[in-house]
Every structure is written in structure tokens, then in C-alpha cells.
Amino acid sequence: MSPEPAPRGLRQTMSDLHLWAGLLVGWVLYAMFLTGSVSYFKEEISQWMRPEVPQSSERPDPALVAQRVVDTLQTLAPNSPQWGVTLPSERDNTASAFWRTGGTGGRRGFENAHFDPATGLKVAGRETLGGDFFYRFHFQFHYLPALWGRWIAGVCAMAMLVAIVSGVITHKKIFVDFFTFRWGKGQRSWLDAHNALSVLGLPFHAMITYTGLVTLMALYMPFGEQAAFRSPAERQALSRELNAFIQPGRPSGQAVALAPVQDMVRQAQARWGDAPVRGVVVTLNGDAAARVAVTRGEAGRGSVSPQYLLFDGSTGALLEAREQVGPAAETRGVMVALHVGRFSDPLTRWLYFIVSLAGTAMVGTGLVMWTVKRRGRLARPDRPHIGFWLVERLNIATLAGLSIAMTAYLWGNRLLPLELPDRAQWEVHLFFAAWALSLLHAALRPGRRAWVEQLGLATALLAALPLWNLFATHRPLWRSVAEGDWVFIGIELMLWVFAALHAMLAIRCARPLGPSPTQRSTDRAAHTARTSRVQEAS
Template sequence: MSDLHIWTGLLLGWILYAMFLTGTVAYFRDEMSQWMRPELAAQAQVPDAAEVVQRLADTMSVLAPDSPQWSFTPPGARNNVASASWANPRIPGRRGFASAVFDPATGQKVEARDTAGGDFFYRFHFQFHYMPVPWGRWLAGLCAMFMLVAIVSGVITHKKIFVDFFTFRWGKGQRSWLDAHNALSVFGLPFHLMITYSGLVTLMLLYMPWGSDAAFRTPAERQTLTAQMNANVPAGKSSGEKAALAPIADMMRQAQARWGRDNIGRVTVTHPGDAAARVVVVRGDFERVSTSPQYLLFDGVKGSLLQARDRVGAAAETRGVVYALHLGRFADPWVRWLYFLVSLAGTAMVGTGLVLWTVKRRARLPDPERPHFGFRLVERLNIAGIAGLSIAMVVFLWGNRLLPAGLPQRGEWEIHLFFAAWAVALAHALLRPAKQAWLEQLWLAAALLVLLPVLNALSTERGLFASLAAGDWVFAGFDLTLLALGGLHAALAVRAARHRPRGRAARRGAEPDATPARPRSTRA
């Protein structure tokens, strides 16, 4: 169990660390997306979704009148823009869909910088980038399975794990790293198990399709399975007969009376302008710990209610609850911050485990000044995977403020900057002495984080002090969080500067450690 815990935690640990950290910040992806579009004013209150969607439908009737499908997402408490996508087979990529964000007050396209926003980190944490989506999700599933095995084997291996949670010995080298790893592991153990297992469940039909393939053989049966998990109503065929679309606002108000004014998740219109038009209004996830589909299906021409889906089967509902626990979209601000902090502790758990591997083995090296290739590889990947990832993520945010607004494919260039910075961090870690590389990258990450609010104040009218004065807590909270994370990286840099590795040669002349050695079988 000890060897299993060590190697499942190490072999894919750097990818797991990246998945954990990007998934952690994704809990505030809507707020991050707002910060990355500073041209859009903060909304004083959530606008009426029925009126917003009606404006979007009117705009789409001019923008894409021949599209066979429109899909609208109204603004919410955490999102100050409305978004729309529409089918257009002539557009390459993205499965023939185009998308844009719109001003809720006017229904017109917003004039804001092109950016992936917080959605980049959300999608990266389970499907990565620069590779086909199924490959990325398969890789994420493999990493999640390694993580699940590492958690279970870690609990079995650490027989005194709950006792050790209340013990921390500062400045004891390997012992301190082990105590930190134990404390971080126990602090969020139920959350770590839940988030890892639920991550696998969300894509279970991709990883293990054979059960559903055997149970649902015909297209109609598989359509029934899909309907239990998603609010995807078959569009049917167009009639070819022109007909005006009924007012969508009236249909929306029926849904609002059922679920609440601000709890509309998505509206889909199929075959708009045709006599066979259908409108699907989907319930949102607000204050509902389940993602199981609940929707109303309307006749798009007559405006009459055709079907109401209020519940699904027990298995589908269980899956919906597990999925909702993973996403955390139901959470109010306090619960969302709790998600963030415990997930950040999980990120630190993975990071301390990676560092512990090198700290523990350095003491056993015959010559710590000339370690073998495997040790040097792990050590340098730790630097780039931990400190380098922080640099890459904050460079992504710097790019949002510094790239020219009219740059073609500007959102993609923000992502290119992220990976370019990460690659430079890896090259730096390979070329510099290990301790110097740690210090330089941690200090650089701290400086970039602390100076980013300054750049925001210089490049926009929504700096920290202006946001505090206006009560704009999205921008103010984001800047304050950046300053706190910058302070954390600075503290880690100071701690790394004071660290003195204890190799075998150094220990011969040193006084023996009073702490009794523990059997290897009780430690990872």
C-alpha cells in the first residue's frame, strides 16, 4: 500500500496538480470572466430573464434567421452578460455553431475584448488543450483514477492519520513536509474523495460505455437514456411552412412561475420561423443540488405547453446529484468559498506529496550534489509543475490586460501565452540550480500576482480602490484575492530560501534527531 500510494501519486502527480488548481479557480469562473471583460459595467440587479431572452430572439431573427437552432443563456447573479449560440454548418470547427455575448439591456452584441475568460481553466481541468476533446477527457479520467487509488491507499497506509492531523513539527525537514501532507490530506478528505469520484461519474459513459450499449440497443432507447440525463429534446423535422414565432417571454413567465424568477438556465429554439418550431425552457441549477434535467417544452408557434419534465428516474437523479456536488453551481457565496479553500488544500496536498518525494530521497542519495537522472527529472518537473503553473496562470491574466483589443483571435492568444509561459518555466527549471529555480519562480509568481491589481488600475477604470468605493465586489474581491495569493507565494519563497537540504553527508556530523523513526510500512 505504501508503494502504491507513492507511485500513483507521483507518476501523474504534475497533471493532477494542474487539474486540481485550475479546477479550484474554476469555482469562480463567472467572476473571473467578468474581471476579464472590464468594459462591461457591473449590474445593480439581475434583469428579468423573460425580457432578456425575448430581446435575444428578436436580435437572432435578424442575425441568423435561417439557423435551425438558437440557444440562449440569460444573465444571472454571477454573470452580467447574456450569451447565445446558433447552428451554422458553414462555420468550420465547434461542430458548426457560432456564439457571442450580448448586452442584456439592448439584446445587441457587446463591444468587449475577445477572451476565453474563466471558462478556459474550467475546460482545461478536465479536457486540457491542444488535443482532441475525447483524448483530453480520457487522460483526465486516467489521472482521476490514479488520484482515487492514491487517496484510498494513503488512508490505509497512514494508520495514525487523524492523530497526525493535530501534529505539526515546524523546521524538521522531511518530518515537516510529511506533517503538512498529512494535515492537508485529512482536512479535506471527504471532499477529496467526493470530488475525485464524482469527476469520474460525470464522464462515466465515456469511460465505461458497455453497460449502456448493452441495455439500450436501439436509437429510440438511447434517446430515452440521453433524455434522462440531459435536457436535449429531439428537434424533429421542419415542415417547410413559414410561421411566426410566438412571444418567448410568455413561455418564460410560465417557467418562472414554476421555478422562480431567476432560475432559468437555458432556452433553446429549434426551427425558428417554421410551423414545426419548438421552444425548450430549462431550469437552472440555483439552490438545487442536482443537474438532472427539468424543462418545459412549448409549441413555438402557438405558445402552448406540450410537455413538462419535473423528474427523472432514481439512477439518473443519483447521477445528477453526484454531478452537482462536483460542479458546486448550487452553492451560495459562502459555500463556494468553502469549496475553493478545501479544493486549494487538495491542490497543496498533491504539491506537498510531490515535494516530499524529493525531500525524502535526497537524504538517501550517495552524493546529493550529483543526483541521478530520475531524481533530477522529478525535482525539475516539481518546480515547473508547481511554481511554473502559477506563473503561467497569472501570465494568462496579464495577457488579458496587455494584448491589443483588435488582435485577431485574441482569446486564443491569451491561451497561447499561458502555455508559452509554462514552457519557459520548464526550460528555466531545467537550466538553473534547483534551489535557485524554486526561488526565482516563486518570487516571479508573487511579483506578477501583486502587480496585476496595479496593472488593472492603470489599464481600466475599475481598479481596487475605485471598485471598493463603488461597492463592486467582483472586481474588488478578485484584486484582493490576487494580493493574498501573491503574499502566499512570497511566504513560500522566503521559506524556500531558508531551507537547508539535509543530505547523507550532512547528517553524519549532525546531532541525532530525537524523533524516533517510524516503520516504513506506516508512512507513504
């Protein structure tokens, strides 16, 4: 009788778990990581995508800006039960606002717009979602109901957490491997890169994955909330602990003009000192039951827990000062702050960006390593089985194709006619059209050629975009340098950095492949046999 196989150990079991947890959701995780990485500069991307809006080095008075935008909303959406105004900051040169549509009953929705801080009027620049598209896409995707997208993101984040823990258990020499990189060694090189990128940001990767789940914990695990807070009043109290999104109350029916909002903002400024005022929320404008909440910004504090002053909208009297929350809500606020990084200064934001890109590369190298490891085992590498073919094509369309799609989105911002109806949505449509075409191209072309062609196209699109700005906008790079406009300088230089990275990868993929492990073994056996024959003949 043949001996029974030895039982699989913990590390071997964890290796399989790490492999499949990473592979099955790896393509979605890569897209979430990459779009999440660039979202740390979403405000700067939005500025770049609105070149008509002038950049000012002087910060306008928040109280005056709030009053100007509210005055505009009085004519733009006078019957809306709720307005929300976000004031300009050091990273955002416009004010933005949303307003609820549909009244207090029936079908509800929201509209939003950007406003010039100097005049309070709607920005005359091009319609675009700016960097907010990447931010929203990275946790709820697009074309799907937001609830579905967030559930998909949650499932993938759980798989990522499993992959991180099982990866640490699998690689017992992970910290030694961090200092080992063998260039040009095929599978070994991909494994070295994967290990190094994993260890480089291991605490960050674990933190960002876990805190991403915490941000939507009420969606994924609502049972405790439903059991503990049964009445509407209790749930409203919970909402006040978690955010400053003041819900409209019941209208009184008595028409009363809204008190000056600028006075309320100045009270908040006097109370908070140097802390920035983030925005204003107005409910039931024009009614005696109107309420105004002035919210505190998140810059410089390590929590997103809501801090706000609540005023009577008809008299301007201070009704409530909410400047602290309970321990559980504060813990959640810290977790969310760690994930979104809004507290960070420029240096910390760059560190977030770089380590998050390392996480993106970690996922990408893991996906590529799956195909590299198995290519040498194929009986016919030129005609692989359907599973290998599918993974390789999805790798190409995700790793190279997503770069093309994201750059196409930026190109759409510059090329689409300014008067095009639903222009912002057409920029998004262009993103997905380019991504779909990259998948079709990967399916129709040989694998290696598809890699080279898509990486080459991404290189060309990235490198040419700053050059196109010389002619398409009145803010070319040389003018940005002369005026010290670091937003435009930074984004266009980063486009060239990414172009160089894609060019390097394209050149690497274009080089001839070395012999597979099977072929090397065959060659060594043939060499040994020839050597033996020569020795016998001599």
C-alpha cells in the same frame, strides 16, 4: 544460509501503491486541482476579464432578456438549426448564447458570444474565454481533442482515488498526525503538511474525485448504455433524462415565424415561482417543427437533472413539462451537482474553494516530499541521477510554473490589443507559452535557484496585476470599493493573497538547507569519536 526476508505487510504494499499512483500522474492532478479550484469562481473571473461590461445591482427581467437575445440571433444566425441562450444571474452580468453552424447535415460546429442584457446586442468588450478556460482545462485540457483530454482526466482521477484509499490504509495514525506539525524539520515537515492537508479535506477529496468520474461515466463505461438502449428513439429518451440539450428534429419545410419567447419564459416563471430560469433552447427556427425549451436553473437545488418546459415554437403551446427524472438519472444529477457546486450560496462556494485548494496543496506537498526524501540519499546531490533530476524539474514547472502561466493568462487579458484577431485564443497561447518557458527555465537552472526565481516571478506578477488595473482599466480598486463592486474587489484582493503566499514560499526556499540525514549521521559519528578520544586522553 541467510534468512529469507520477512513478507511485506498490507501497509507496506499500500505505501508503494500510494507513492507511485500519486507520483506518476501527480503533475496532471495538480493542474486539474488548481484550475478546478478557481473554476468555482469562473463567473466572477469572467466578469473581471470583461471590465468594459458595467456591473448592475438590478437583475433584468429574464423574459425580456431572452426575447432580446433571440431577436438578435434572428439576424446573427437565422439559418442555424439550434440556438441556446443562457440568461444573466447574480454571478454573471451578461447573457450568453451558442448557435449550431453547418446546417442539419454535413460538418457541424458551434459558435458563441456574450450579449448585453439591456439591449440584446453582442457585448462590445474584449474577446476572452474568461474563467471558462480554467473550467474546461481542468477536465479536458487544451490543444487536444476533447475526447482525449477527458480520457486523460479520467485515468488521473482513477489514480487519485487509488492514492486516497491506499493513503488512508498506509497512515494508521493519520488523525493523530493531523494535529502534529513540526516546522523547519525538512522531510518531517513536508510529511506533516501532507498528512494535515489530506485529513483536512479527506471526505471532500474522495467525493470530488469520485463524482468527477461520475460526470463522464457514459464516456468511460458506455457498454451498459449501448446494450440497454439500441434504437435511436431509446437513446433520445436517455438524452432527455440526462440533459436539456434538445436536438433538432426533422424540418417540415413549412415556413412559420417563431412565437414570442418571452411569453414562454413567463409561463415557466409562473410555474416555478422563485426558482430561476436558466435559459432557452430553440431548434428549427422559422419552421413549423420548431421547438423551444425553457430550462430551470440549478441554484438552490442539489441536482443538475434537467427540468424544462417544451413548447411548440410556431404556436407557443406547451407540449411537455419535464420536471423529474428516474432514480438512476437523479442519482447522477446529485453526484454532478456535488462536483460542480452550482447549487451553493457564497459561503458554501468559498468552502469548496478553500478545501479544493487544500487538495491542490496535498498533491503538491506529496510531489515535493518525493524529492526531499531522496535528496539525502544521493551520492552527489549536486549531480543527481536523471530520474531525480526529471521529477524535481517537473515539480518546479508544475507547482511554480503553473502559477506563472495562470497569471500570464490574466496579464494577457489586460495587455493584448483589443482589436487583435482571435484575441481569446492568444490569451490561451500566452498561458501555454509562459508554462513552457517555466519548464525550460527549470531545466537550465540549478534546482533551488529555479524554485526561488519562479516563485519570485509569480509573486511579482500576482502583486503587480491589481496595480496595473489602476491605469489599464476604468475600474481601479479604489473605484470598485467606492461602488461596492465585490467581484473586482474580491479578485484583486485574492491576487495579493496569492502573491503573499508565493513570496513566503520563495523566502523559505531561499534559506540555506540544513544538513542531510547522511551528513547528520556522519557528524554524530565524528562527534562521538572525538568525545571518546578526549575521555581516553584525560
